[in-house]
Each structure stands twice: as C-alpha cells, then as structure tokens.
Amino acid sequence: MSSISFPGDYTAEDIAKSAKTAFQASQLISSAERAKALHEIRRELEATKDDIMVANKKDLEAAQIEVEAGRMSSSLFKRLDLGKGEKWDSMLQGVTDVANLPDPTGIVTYASELDDSLELYRVSCPIGLLLVIFEARPEVVINIAALAIKSGNAAILKGGKESNETTRLLSKVIQTALSRTSISSTYIQTIQTRAEVSALLELDQYIDLVIPRGSNSLVRNIQNNTRIPVMGHADGLCSVYLDESADIGKAMRVVLDSKTDYPAACNAAETLIVHENILSTVWPAVAKALLAAEVNLLCDTPTLTALSALSPVPTNFTTHVQPSTPDAYTTEHLSLTLSVLAIPSVADAIRFINAHSSHHTDCIVTEDPAAASAFCRGVDSAGTFVNASTRFADGFRYGFGTEVGISTGRIHARGPVGLEGLVTYKYMLRSKGENGHIVGEFGAGEGKKQFKHTRLSAETVPFLTE
Amino acid sequence: MSSISFPGDYTAEDIAKSAKTAFQASQLISSAERAKALHEIRRELEATKDDIMVANKKDLEAAQIEVEAGRMSSSLFKRLDLGKGEKWDSMLQGVTDVANLPDPTGIVTYASELDDSLELYRVSCPIGLLLVIFEARPEVVINIAALAIKSGNAAILKGGKESNETTRLLSKVIQTALSRTSISSTYIQTIQTRAEVSALLELDQYIDLVIPRGSNSLVRNIQNNTRIPVMGHADGLCSVYLDESADIGKAMRVVLDSKTDYPAACNAAETLIVHENILSTVWPAVAKALLAAEVNLLCDTPTLTALSALSPVPTNFTTHVQPSTPDAYTTEHLSLTLSVLAIPSVADAIRFINAHSSHHTDCIVTEDPAAASAFCRGVDSAGTFVNASTRFADGFRYGFGTEVGISTGRIHARGPVGLEGLVTYKYMLRSKGENGHIVGEFGAGEGKKQFKHTRLSAETVPFLTE
Structure with a gap:
C-alpha cells in the first residue's frame, strides 16, 4: 500500500x-x-x-x-x-x-447449451x-x-x-x-x-x-513500473513497398499520400521499399513526385544510383537526396523525410518490414494477387494494406465512430481501438433445470450425462433485466 | 540486451x-x-x-x-x-x-466497405x-x-x-x-x-x-519483472450465495458439488453466503449435507448460532464446526473447508463478493429472476452462475475442445481460455479502385469523398490464398 x-x-x-x-x-x-x-x-x-x-x-x-x-x-x-x-x-x-x-456492453459473443436447461453466455x-x-x-x-x-x-x-x-x-x-x-x-x-x-x-x-x-x-x-496491464500508444514506423508489378499511377498516389498528407501522424510512411526490377521505371516517377512535394529522400546505393539518370534534374535534387545510413530505416522521421531502399523480392520486403517496422501499418502497391496475399499474411503488423495509403489506419476512417487510441501492442486490442477496446467479457451460466446443475452428474461412467454443446443464437442474455 | x-x-x-x-x-x-x-x-x-x-x-x-x-x-x-x-x-x-x-486463425470478425472498391477486414x-x-x-x-x-x-x-x-x-x-x-x-x-x-x-x-x-x-x-504482457492463471476464491428464495434441493446439490466434487481445483467453492431469512430453513439442511460429506465449516456468529438448533446433532459437529476469523473469507482453502457467513440482501452479497472474491466464478442459488439478473450483472467475476455449480467453470465443459488455462486477468482473455485466447487480429485493407485509394480525397471540402462504412458479411478474407 x-x-x-x-x-x-x-x-x-x-x-x-x-x-x-x-x-x-x-x-x-x-x-x-x-x-x-x-x-x-x-x-x-x-x-x-x-x-x-x-x-x-x-x-x-x-x-x-x-x-x-x-x-x-x-x-x-x-x-x-x-x-x-x-x-x-x-x-x-x-x-x-x-x-x-x-x-x-451486454453483447453476447458466444452462447451454448451445455445440457438440457443449462445455458452458457459470453457477454x-x-x-x-x-x-x-x-x-x-x-x-x-x-x-x-x-x-x-x-x-x-x-x-x-x-x-x-x-x-x-x-x-x-x-x-x-x-x-x-x-x-x-x-x-x-x-x-x-x-x-x-x-x-x-x-x-x-x-x-x-x-x-x-x-x-x-x-x-x-x-x-x-x-x-x-507496474503489474497492471498496459495498452500503449507509441511509435508508428510505417512503410510502403512498391512491388515488381506496381502500377505507376497508384504507386505515386499512395506513396505521396502516405508520406505527405500529415507527416507528423503515427500512420504516415517513414520508409519506401522498391523492388529492384522497377528501379528505372516506377521509382524515378515516384521520386520526382516526392521531390516536387519537398520530401527529403535518404536512399541506399541502388535507389540513389537509379536517380542519377533523372532528367531534367529536379531543382532541389542536391539538397533533398542523400545517401542513407542504416539507422534511417529504424527512425520515425515525423517530417517530410523518407528512407528508401531496394530489395529483390516480395519475400525480402516482408522480412525487411518484420525486422524494421514498428508493426503498426504497412502497405504493398501491386497488381499481383499472389504478392498481395503473401504481403498481407506475412507482414506481422496491425494493418496490412493493398494499394491504399497507410493514413487510412484510423478509428474514424475504419468506421468505429470514435477512437480510444491506436494500440501498438497485440494483446486485447490492436491497431485503431474503438469503444470495444474498453470492454472485456464474462461468462453467465444459468440452469433452468428442476434440480439445478452439478458437475458430478457428468462423466464417462454408467448413468452419467454427456455435454451437448449446442450453439445457441442470442444477441443479448435473455434472463437479464435492467 | x-x-x-x-x-x-x-x-x-x-x-x-x-x-x-x-x-x-x-x-x-x-x-x-x-x-x-x-x-x-x-x-x-x-x-x-x-x-x-x-x-x-x-x-x-x-x-x-x-x-x-x-x-x-x-x-x-x-x-x-x-x-x-x-x-x-x-x-x-x-x-x-x-x-x-x-x-x-483467418476468421473475419469485422468487415466494412469504407468506400467503393475499398474493403476493410479484421481477421x-x-x-x-x-x-x-x-x-x-x-x-x-x-x-x-x-x-x-x-x-x-x-x-x-x-x-x-x-x-x-x-x-x-x-x-x-x-x-x-x-x-x-x-x-x-x-x-x-x-x-x-x-x-x-x-x-x-x-x-x-x-x-x-x-x-x-x-x-x-x-x-x-x-x-x-517484465514489460511483456502477462496472461496469468492464479487463485480461485469462488463463492456460492444462497438467496432468500433459494430452493432447498438446488441449494444442497449446488453447494455440495461446488465444494466437494474436487476441492483442490481453482473452481471449487471456498465461501458460502447465506441470506439471513433462510438461516433456520435452507441453511441447516445444507449444513447437515456438508457435515455428512466431512466438510469443515468456519461460521460467522449468525450462521453458527443457527446451527445450535440442529437435531439430531451430527456426530462430527464439534470437530467440524468452528467460529470463523475474518481471514477465512480471503483464504483459498483448496480442501474440505468452507467459510460461511450471513448477509441481509442480494445487494450485500454482491458487495461482499466483489470485495472478497478473486473474481473467478461465483454462483447464486435463487428462484427469483430479479435476484439472478442483479447477481449476474453486479458480480464482477469471470463467471456468474445461476443454480449451477462453480465447478462448471472449465474450458472443456464450456465446449472449447481444449483449455489453454483459466485467466484470472480481464484483459485479452478472461475465465477458461480456449485456442482463441492465443490469437489476436490484424486489419487488412484492399483497394480495388483504378487508382488505388488515398486519404487526401476524403474530407469536408467541396469535391471531397465521404466514407461509406457499409458492413460486409464475410467469414474469410476473399483475396487471401494459401
């Protein structure tokens, strides 16, 4: 005490x-x-x-x-x-x-008849x-x-x-x-x-x-400093991956919106990952659009080299394009700065994101359904998006009506948290049997009862009154 | 590190x-x-x-x-x-x-169309x-x-x-x-x-x-000693409350089973709460049955006094019936010992349980629907039971097929935990739109889009492949 x-x-x-x-x-x-x-x-x-x-x-x-x-x-x-x-x-x-x-509150999420006249409700x-x-x-x-x-x-x-x-x-x-x-x-x-x-x-x-x-x-x-459970709202280190099959128009729109719509938000993109087969096609177009929006680019060697052929050279190229250091890929810039790197496959993109992101929200731009599926299953983040800006990760945009916050943990509530992140559940069990219900009547021996476990459909607990 | x-x-x-x-x-x-x-x-x-x-x-x-x-x-x-x-x-x-x-895994628990061709899945x-x-x-x-x-x-x-x-x-x-x-x-x-x-x-x-x-x-x-979330399995300090309207047969069966079916289990009853209006009717019958099962009774003054009129006096009365001390009501006996007390109302029973129980499983024996409803809503425990033994609080009996354990916390999973206590969820968002989807197109201004938030019915995410 x-x-x-x-x-x-x-x-x-x-x-x-x-x-x-x-x-x-x-x-x-x-x-x-x-x-x-x-x-x-x-x-x-x-x-x-x-x-x-x-x-x-x-x-x-x-x-x-x-x-x-x-x-x-x-x-x-x-x-x-x-x-x-x-x-x-x-x-x-x-x-x-x-x-x-x-x-x-008061919503039944599981209901089962365990035996005749013995009803279980998870509410x-x-x-x-x-x-x-x-x-x-x-x-x-x-x-x-x-x-x-x-x-x-x-x-x-x-x-x-x-x-x-x-x-x-x-x-x-x-x-x-x-x-x-x-x-x-x-x-x-x-x-x-x-x-x-x-x-x-x-x-x-x-x-x-x-x-x-x-x-x-x-x-x-x-x-x-506590034994009490904590539902934290912390970092957002989000990334956009441009797949080999990325549509150039979608790539430009999604990257721009993810980075520039509100750079200080936790759901803004901090890292851009480019498939190496589109370094001379999609990437230069995206880079030009980013530079036109005054975004600073911290590039690894392949993505930097690919920009050397940009023509005409953007006026802010020398001030806004720099080689990256390894810590760029674990930094939440929260400003008009974007870390960029090239990778050889969607599997490498997934591995890179799982090792570097804060497991908040990550996006793939792709026209390939197999790549979209692999990315959404393989990336271990609260949000995995296909051809949609990371900025959609938000309780209001998700339709929750309100937002308690965005949970960066994965226990109890994950990602944007609505009112249902503030509830838990309890089990209510009611016997309507003539003699009540006891466990001793159930079992393997002769004359013993077996559980029925018949699912009931119920939205509220029928025997509760206000 | x-x-x-x-x-x-x-x-x-x-x-x-x-x-x-x-x-x-x-x-x-x-x-x-x-x-x-x-x-x-x-x-x-x-x-x-x-x-x-x-x-x-x-x-x-x-x-x-x-x-x-x-x-x-x-x-x-x-x-x-x-x-x-x-x-x-x-x-x-x-x-x-x-x-x-x-x-x-892979089960959709929320699906919504945020906009034409923009689908959100919580999976x-x-x-x-x-x-x-x-x-x-x-x-x-x-x-x-x-x-x-x-x-x-x-x-x-x-x-x-x-x-x-x-x-x-x-x-x-x-x-x-x-x-x-x-x-x-x-x-x-x-x-x-x-x-x-x-x-x-x-x-x-x-x-x-x-x-x-x-x-x-x-x-x-x-x-x-950790920042990692903990899903603990600890104490069970369960109680049975015999309401004013309790049926004597149900009371005897439910109390006996809750206490004696497996006294070392966490879902066995440790405390019996008796409404004061049934001290001379239901309580003596229940006490006789408990003494016949060799249960030791630690009684407060009213429940002890009520037993002085027992006739014939059970042979083990002097060895098995003792006055209680206050710590009896916060002790998990895990043996054939039961702490007993009298209270004047269901509201007092609820308050007593909320102050003394470990919020595991508590039972009311009653014929009064209003008392059952008040007890189930008012008792802040993972399980609130009506006329059914506390021993039903178990993953197999609830129909989960298996049990990870019984959680005594209330975050993420509460009470008996089945396989679904070992999963969380992620949000998958897919744009099927011609140009992908960006947040900048939505808002209050002229020409801006509004979110649709139309609930979709889906059991699995349609665009995932194995």
Missing part, C-alpha cells in the same frame, strides 16, 4: 478504492442512465464555459512564459488553447456523438477501473471521460501539467454532472502529479488497465 | 530471436501443414516412447530421493510420472484432438512468440506445443526443473517432428533454468506474451 500523502490528505489508495467502489456500484445502472450522464456533462460544460475559459487563460499565460523562455514548443502551446477555432464546439459534439453510439462487459495518462490537450479529459462512462468503466485521468488549471475545472464539471445521475461522483477522477501516477501504478488490486498515450519512453517507463 | 550466457554458448537473445524469426517465416505456412506437424509429433512420440520412459524414470529416481528427504511432496512426485495410468495415451490423444479442432491471426512457464507435469510440454502450433504461435517453454530429463527429450521429439515439415525446428524451444526465464523476460522486442501457470506468487513475480 502506498503511503504517499496527497493534497487534502487523501491517498492514492483512497482515490483508487473510491473509483473502484463506484465502478462496482454502477454495474446495475442502465445504459440509458450512462447516456444521460453524458448529456449532463455537455449541459454542465455549456453552463460553465466562461469559468473554463478563464482557467484555460491562466494555463495559457503560464505557458506563454515558458514559450518565451524557450522551455516549451509553440506547437505544445497551441494544443493547450481550448478557445482555438472549433475546438470547444468539437468537444461538445464529441460528447453527444459518444452518447449516441451503440452500447458496447461483453466493462473492464473495471482505467488509469489514463495523456498529453497536454485539455479536451482529452472530456473525450476520455465520455468513452469511459459510455463503456461502463470508471477512470482516473492524468493530463499534462501544462493544462492543470483547465483540467481541474473540467473534472469538477464532470463530477457536478454525475451528481445529477445515479452514478457516483467518484466514478471519474483526475489527478495532477507524477507522484500520484507512481503511487497508483502499484495498486493492481483496484486498477485494471493503464492506457498511456504519448511517447515510446512514456509507455516503456509505465510498463517497467 | 541480456548478456547471460547459456550452456552451448547461445544466449537468451539467440533463443528468442530464432523463435521469432521462425514465427515470422511461418506466416505463409498453411493450416494443413500446421495440422500435419501435430500428427508428426504424435508419430515421433510413439516411435520414441521407450527412450522417453527411460528419461522419465531418471526424473522419478531423482524425485524419489527428494521425497524421502522430505523436500518434495508425494503429490508432486505423482504428477511427474508419465507412465501412470492413461497419461501417455491421453497425451497422444490430446495432440490428435488439437489437430482436429477448427483453425482459430484473427497468431499473437507471435509465447513464453509459457508451467508446473512439473512433463506432458504439458506436448499440450502447449500442440496448442501453439495449431494457433500459429511460436513458443518457448519452461517446465518444472523436476522433469528436466523428460522435457528435454520431449522437446527433441517436437524438433524432430518439425524438421519433417516446413516449420522451422526453432519454432518450439524449451529452456531449463530460472536464469533463462529472467533473461527472456527482458526481451519484449521478441516475446509477445508470457503465460505463467502456477501460484499467485509466480504470476506476480513475473508481472513485476
């Missing part, structure tokens, strides 16, 4: 225990009441907008000093501003959108208590709270310290809104310091899942 | 890297070839039976000395013996049974490289190898040191069998020491999941 004491004399254990108790008490609360809680949060946000903007201004003023002192980037500063553009309205709309999504249910650690953007507090409430999970949230004034008030809004429902106000709590996070990471008896959203080092640091 | 050196000059990294490479190379191998590998293992086991029995005898002789010196229990000794009863034949049959199960696939740590029984090497190969996962196996001679030979059998297939012989490897386990737990770049089967302390120790 942690003995770190927190402001107001409550401990990490107080926070975790009260949140877990709120979770357990909430299991009999209806789906409609959870949706009502989200509408109440929106209503309370609208009622408190002026105060929230004042708090946000305090965060921005403190941040401005940091920016001027060179201790904070201007991009981080911009992310703090809740009044910028449509951010406030988007946040409100997001709450309503999540409220209107289908309930991810989706909340995981329990989540600890979510995220970046500076203050609106994430509202996003994550909405996702947690919708999926029936309690949550403890820790945002970036730069937005503490804003998140403190957003947290109060959530608690006020919850107090108008039958959900306990300790169901969603926020914390402010790393010391609190450290203390909470010890409490695996209360916390069921940690979701860190941020850098690789944040995720690894948390994995190193 | 680990620098511990192993016998034969190979390192933990050599083992893990070669196993992961074998996994990646196996992705293009057909389901039929994986089944063939299992048949080859059975054939090689049959051909090598005499040598294996000689090795097993060596383990048994060494163990006999430990038993005589009081350093090993006789129950552990018995588990080492591969020649005992039908164990050998069961092991062989188990390999064939797993070979004949449906392939858990089940192996997790990767497993590290499985288990108890002394040597046949588990073969069981786990069969499950791993069937589900397309590579595995590193560590059994109890007491069975090292036997498992070394079983491991050789597996490698010989694999050498007659297109699966690499480094796909399944065994290790023998805890130092090797420690070194492997650092290698999260190669190992995707650790499965420890054993005590709570083993599971926690591993969770404390």
Whole structure:
C-alpha cells in the first residue's frame, strides 16, 4: 500500500478504492442512465464555459512564459488553447456523438447449451477501473471521460501539467454532472502529479488497465513500473513497398499520400521499399513526385544510383537526396523525410518490414494477387494494406465512430481501438433445470450425462433485466 | 540486451530471436501443414516412447530421493510420472484432438466497405512468440506445443526443473517432428533454468506474451519483472450465495458439488453466503449435507448460532464446526473447508463478493429472476452462475475442445481460455479502385469523398490464398 500523502490528505489508495467502489456500484445502472450522464456533462460544460475559459487563460499565460523562455514548443502551446477555432464546439459534439453510439456492453459473443436447461453466455462487459495518462490537450479529459462512462468503466485521468488549471475545472464539471445521475461522483477522477501516477501504478488490486498515450519512453517507463496491464500508444514506423508489378499511377498516389498528407501522424510512411526490377521505371516517377512535394529522400546505393539518370534534374535534387545510413530505416522521421531502399523480392520486403517496422501499418502497391496475399499474411503488423495509403489506419476512417487510441501492442486490442477496446467479457451460466446443475452428474461412467454443446443464437442474455 | 550466457554458448537473445524469426517465416505456412506437424509429433512420440520412459524414470529416481528427504511432496512426485495410468495415451490423444479442432486463425470478425472498391477486414491471426512457464507435469510440454502450433504461435517453454530429463527429450521429439515439415525446428524451444526465464523476460522486442501457470506468487513475480504482457492463471476464491428464495434441493446439490466434487481445483467453492431469512430453513439442511460429506465449516456468529438448533446433532459437529476469523473469507482453502457467513440482501452479497472474491466464478442459488439478473450483472467475476455449480467453470465443459488455462486477468482473455485466447487480429485493407485509394480525397471540402462504412458479411478474407 502506498503511503504517499496527497493534497487534502487523501491517498492514492483512497482515490483508487473510491473509483473502484463506484465502478462496482454502477454495474446495475442502465445504459440509458450512462447516456444521460453524458448529456449532463455537455449541459454542465455549456453552463460553465466562461469559468473554463478563464482557467484555460491562466494555463495559457503560464505557458506563454515558458514559450518565451524557450522551455516549451509553440506547437505544445497551441494544443493547450481550448478557445482555438472549433475546438470547444468539437468537444461538445464529441460528447453527444459518444452518447449516441451503440452500447458496447451486454453483447453476447458466444452462447451454448451445455445440457438440457443449462445455458452458457459470453457477454461483453466493462473492464473495471482505467488509469489514463495523456498529453497536454485539455479536451482529452472530456473525450476520455465520455468513452469511459459510455463503456461502463470508471477512470482516473492524468493530463499534462501544462493544462492543470483547465483540467481541474473540467473534472469538477464532470463530477457536478454525475451528481445529477445515479452514478457516483467518484466514478471519474483526475489527478495532477507524477507522484500520484507512481503511487497508483502499484495498486493492481483496484486498477485494471493503464492506457498511456504519448511517447515510446512514456509507455516503456509505465510498463517497467507496474503489474497492471498496459495498452500503449507509441511509435508508428510505417512503410510502403512498391512491388515488381506496381502500377505507376497508384504507386505515386499512395506513396505521396502516405508520406505527405500529415507527416507528423503515427500512420504516415517513414520508409519506401522498391523492388529492384522497377528501379528505372516506377521509382524515378515516384521520386520526382516526392521531390516536387519537398520530401527529403535518404536512399541506399541502388535507389540513389537509379536517380542519377533523372532528367531534367529536379531543382532541389542536391539538397533533398542523400545517401542513407542504416539507422534511417529504424527512425520515425515525423517530417517530410523518407528512407528508401531496394530489395529483390516480395519475400525480402516482408522480412525487411518484420525486422524494421514498428508493426503498426504497412502497405504493398501491386497488381499481383499472389504478392498481395503473401504481403498481407506475412507482414506481422496491425494493418496490412493493398494499394491504399497507410493514413487510412484510423478509428474514424475504419468506421468505429470514435477512437480510444491506436494500440501498438497485440494483446486485447490492436491497431485503431474503438469503444470495444474498453470492454472485456464474462461468462453467465444459468440452469433452468428442476434440480439445478452439478458437475458430478457428468462423466464417462454408467448413468452419467454427456455435454451437448449446442450453439445457441442470442444477441443479448435473455434472463437479464435492467 | 541480456548478456547471460547459456550452456552451448547461445544466449537468451539467440533463443528468442530464432523463435521469432521462425514465427515470422511461418506466416505463409498453411493450416494443413500446421495440422500435419501435430500428427508428426504424435508419430515421433510413439516411435520414441521407450527412450522417453527411460528419461522419465531418471526424473522419478531423482524425485524419489527428494521425497524421502522430505523436500518434495508425494503429490508432486505423482504428477511427474508419465507412465501412470492413461497419461501417455491421453497425451497422444490430446495432440490428435488439437489437430482436429477448427483453425482459430483467418476468421473475419469485422468487415466494412469504407468506400467503393475499398474493403476493410479484421481477421484473427497468431499473437507471435509465447513464453509459457508451467508446473512439473512433463506432458504439458506436448499440450502447449500442440496448442501453439495449431494457433500459429511460436513458443518457448519452461517446465518444472523436476522433469528436466523428460522435457528435454520431449522437446527433441517436437524438433524432430518439425524438421519433417516446413516449420522451422526453432519454432518450439524449451529452456531449463530460472536464469533463462529472467533473461527472456527482458526481451519484449521478441516475446509477445508470457503465460505463467502456477501460484499467485509466480504470476506476480513475473508481472513485476517484465514489460511483456502477462496472461496469468492464479487463485480461485469462488463463492456460492444462497438467496432468500433459494430452493432447498438446488441449494444442497449446488453447494455440495461446488465444494466437494474436487476441492483442490481453482473452481471449487471456498465461501458460502447465506441470506439471513433462510438461516433456520435452507441453511441447516445444507449444513447437515456438508457435515455428512466431512466438510469443515468456519461460521460467522449468525450462521453458527443457527446451527445450535440442529437435531439430531451430527456426530462430527464439534470437530467440524468452528467460529470463523475474518481471514477465512480471503483464504483459498483448496480442501474440505468452507467459510460461511450471513448477509441481509442480494445487494450485500454482491458487495461482499466483489470485495472478497478473486473474481473467478461465483454462483447464486435463487428462484427469483430479479435476484439472478442483479447477481449476474453486479458480480464482477469471470463467471456468474445461476443454480449451477462453480465447478462448471472449465474450458472443456464450456465446449472449447481444449483449455489453454483459466485467466484470472480481464484483459485479452478472461475465465477458461480456449485456442482463441492465443490469437489476436490484424486489419487488412484492399483497394480495388483504378487508382488505388488515398486519404487526401476524403474530407469536408467541396469535391471531397465521404466514407461509406457499409458492413460486409464475410467469414474469410476473399483475396487471401494459401
């Protein structure tokens, strides 16, 4: 048990225990009441907008000093501003959108009649208590709270310290809104310091899942310091492979979009792999298009040599085309830089990607069905794409309605994670038999029963009532 | 990277890297070839039976000395013996049974048309490289190898040191069998020491999941020492709650079976919770039946007082009925001992179970549908049962054909885990469009495309070939 004491004399254990108790008490609360809680949060946000903007201004003023002192980037500063553009309205709309999504809990995914009058149901249910650690953007507090409430999970949230004034008030809004429902106000709590996070990471008896959203080092640091399962969101080192049979037009469009649509995103391409038989055909056309888009190319010897014949020579050739070093192929550039290499076969492309990519999303451009199949089966990544930009790897584009994040692990949830990444399942077994059901009646001996194992079709558990 | 050196000059990294490479190379191998590998293992086991029995005898002789010196229990000794009863034949049959199960990979669980000619498939696939740590029984090497190969996962196996001679030979059998297939012989490897386990737990770049089967302390120790996700199999602290409306016959049968069918199992009941309104009706009948089965009862004051009126007094009353201490309700007895308490309502039973049980399996005996529904929704356990013995919580009884184990976690797999607990999924996206598909064409502006998100019905991915 942690003995770190927190402001107001409550401990990490107080926070975790009260949140877990709120979770357990909430299991009999209806789906409609959870949706009502989200509408109440929106209503309370609208009622408190002026105060929230004042708090946000305090965060921005403190941040401005940091920016001027060179201790904070201007991009981080911009992310703090809740009044910028449509951010406030988007946040409100997001709450309503999540409220209107289908309930991810209560869905039967396996049902079987084990014996006459003995029915087994595997049914989706909340995981329990989540600890979510995220970046500076203050609106994430509202996003994550909405996702947690919708999926029936309690949550403890820790945002970036730069937005503490804003998140403190957003947290109060959530608690006020919850107090108008039958959900306990300790169901969603926020914390402010790393010391609190450290203390909470010890409490695996209360916390069921940690979701860190941020850098690789944040995720690894948390994995190193807890027994609680971690669903991490880290690197994206995505690649596009141009197969021997690649269509030149598709190759140009897919590579350009994968690299330049939003270079700072984790689903942007960082590496281009070119089949050696198209070094003098497809590759020069793709390279010209990339250079026209001001992309810097880090090339291995064959791909570099192939460009020496480019005519006319692009004006930015000398500044934008460089020989690569081996570390180029394990670097997430997150900018207009692309590492390029040549390989002799699709099998080599698969091996190269499995050895170098971060298993996020990788694409093949090909007209050969056998190559497409081999690539999709052989590449060990969350997304394997054919003739489509790596940028499609996204919860909204996949049609999940919302996105909890993109999981770079492969346990529980992989790739873009929708609401169903926040549920687990439980088994409900009901005997309708006259005498109940006992195991001792089944077996190999004389007079013993055998299991039927007849699959039942059911979308919900018939004997549950709200 | 680990620098511990192993016998034969190979390192933990050599083992893990070669196993992961074998996994990646196996992705293009057909389901039929994986089944063939299992048949080859059975054939090689049959051909090598005499040598294996000689090795097993060596383990048994060494163990006999430990038993005589009081350093090993006789129950552990018995588990080492591969020649005992039908164990050998069961092991062989188990390999064939797993070979004949449906392939858990390649199954589409979500399919959507994102746009004309742009199809998304979520398809089940192996997790990767497993590290499985288990108890002394040597046949588990073969069981786990069969499950791993069937589900397309590579595995590193560590059994109890007491069975090292036997498992070394079983491991050789597996490698010989694999050498007659297109699966690499480094796909399944065994290790023998805890130092090797420690070194492997650092290698999260190669190992995707650790499965420890054993005590709570083993599971926690591993969770404390690795960043790799852990699917643990630990405690079972199961309870039966006799509701106010419980049928007396069902109560007697379900409690007896839950407690006495196999008291050492993790799904046996350890706690009995009695509604206070049936203390003088149902409870005495259940208590008499339990005492007749030689069950020791540790009772709180109300349940103890209620038994003072038992007539005639059971002969073993004074030896078998004792007042309970608070720790009785958090103890996994694993023997013919049952902790008993009274509560005033189903809501209190739910709260008590959520606070004290290990979230494994809990049962309500009731005739009241509302109580059954509240219990199944409110109890936060992997199994919530109505009028059925807790002993039904088992992969074979649930109809999974085989059991990887019973997961006490709630991430990825929960409760009895079949083959599908050893798979994850990946997303395959294919553009059949004339120009491929790029994200830049979608959006809010004029001339931009909107996503269709039309659900497709598909059981397998249409463009994959074996």
